[in-house]
Amino acid sequence: MRVRRLTGSLTCLVLLTVTATACGLGGGGSDDGDATAGGCKVDKANVGSGALSGDVEGDITFQTTNLKKDFGDYFNGVIAAFEKQHPDAKVKWIDDPGDATFTQRLVADAQGCTLPDVVNINVNTAIALTKNGYLLNLDKKAPDAGKPFTEAMWKSSTYAQADGTEVHSVLPWYSGGIVQTFNTELMTKAGLDPAKPATTVLGLFDDAEKIAKASDGKYFAFLANPQLRIPADWQQMDIKILSADGKKFTFADDPKTARWVEGMTRLYKAGAMPRDSLSSTQDPANVFGQDKLVYGPTNPNFLRFIQQNNPTVYKKTGVAPFTLDALGHTVGAPQYIGVATTSKQAATALAFARFLTNAENQLAWAKDPNVVIFPSTTASLDDPFFQSVKGSDPFAEARKIVASDRKTATADEIALTPGELNAIVAQIQLAMQGKKSAQDALDEAQSKANELIEQGS
Incomplete structure (x- = not known):
């Protein structure tokens, strides 16, 4: 089993959430059909065993990290396409500046039971939120969620719950290359x-x-x-x-x-x-x-x-x-997409998270000339955009090299x-x-x- 270690700042965050996690990480039901996760009352369907199901409908909030200024057209297009497929669902997009206090603020939102339904997070934040039960356990809620992603990246993208069990709580998204x-x-x-x-x-x-x-x-x-x-x-x-x-x-x-x-x-x-x-x-x-x-x-x-x-x-x-x-x-820390266990529309949130990170949408963003990122799905990396290199342009050659490298790269970077x-x-x-x-x-x-x-x- 791979072991991950919290950085100092995250250790402090976990200590802050001890009282919250004492309420349980899910599975503790009540007469009104609720359960708890990280001290928050949640729908029983969001925790415990059994795949998540339900209609894709209702309003959800999607939070990115410092992306709105440069990539508004791309994300608005993804949201519009999702809402077209699911006319009863609405996605509200918010963007966090992603400063030095990002993890602390997001954990505070989670403790207040107001974590956005779908959230873009880094490794450190994924560690803190998973440990305290604030992200869906995808191994239980969406057992087939790993199919689009490269085997090495999916296998290594697990984080520990409070009892030490490693679970998939996030979907791999984009990363840099080396x-x-x-x-x-x-x-x-x-x-x-x-x-x-x-x-x-x-x-x-x-x-x-x-x-x-x-x-x-x-x-x-x-x-x-x-x-x-x-x-x-x-x-x-x-x-x-x-x-x-x-x-x-x-x-x-x-x-x-x-x-x-x-x-x-x-x-x-x-x-x-x-x-x-x-x-x-x-x-x-x-x-x-x-x-x-x-x-x-x-x-x-x-x-x-x-x-x-x-x-x-x-x-x-x-x-x-x-x-x-x-x-x-190689190793590298990708950006992730997580779904909050506190979501009131978890089925919709999970559907949008999977739509955002599917091969088609990851490839579309990677092709944006204003960004140098690499997708986490096998089909995206196999696209001619990455594999067909003409001439001796250094950047084009690097794109092909990294695309091949991403197929075996893991998320086991030590921070x-x-x-x-x-x-x-x-x-x-x-x-x-x-x-x-x-x-x-x-x-x-x-x-x-x-x-x-x-x-x-």
């Missing part, structure tokens, strides 16, 4: 073959060492700040970052982590990274655009940035699959709180400067990070 990007001209200058980029993290380090020897400080492999590579590199190397129960960090106990730190230290000393980038927050996209980095950011949206701002560099930008290493697949990440990075920076051994730095980083888990921050 690729390797590189300056083909600089790779060639360094004696590397752009047609054969590295396939592992440590293989990438080997190539970076060659770049350092050939560049003489005129260009670099990538920036030095470890924050740009953690925890992505570690997950790809299949380093055991957390214990099985998710309650403590264990990365220092895996010898592969020390090899990674030793590799970063060696590269920093050799000049594969700018000396002034160890603790800087400079954007690698900007440095890549200046023709000074061999390897660029891994987000495909970066290619749009380079195309618009540095067309000369864009023309010599290569794209390849991300380093899969020991893990064998570190800012405090945890800072504590870990600070120690690794000391190792890279030669002030500590790799293992000593990792032991101290693990100790400090575990203190933060215990403190819930």
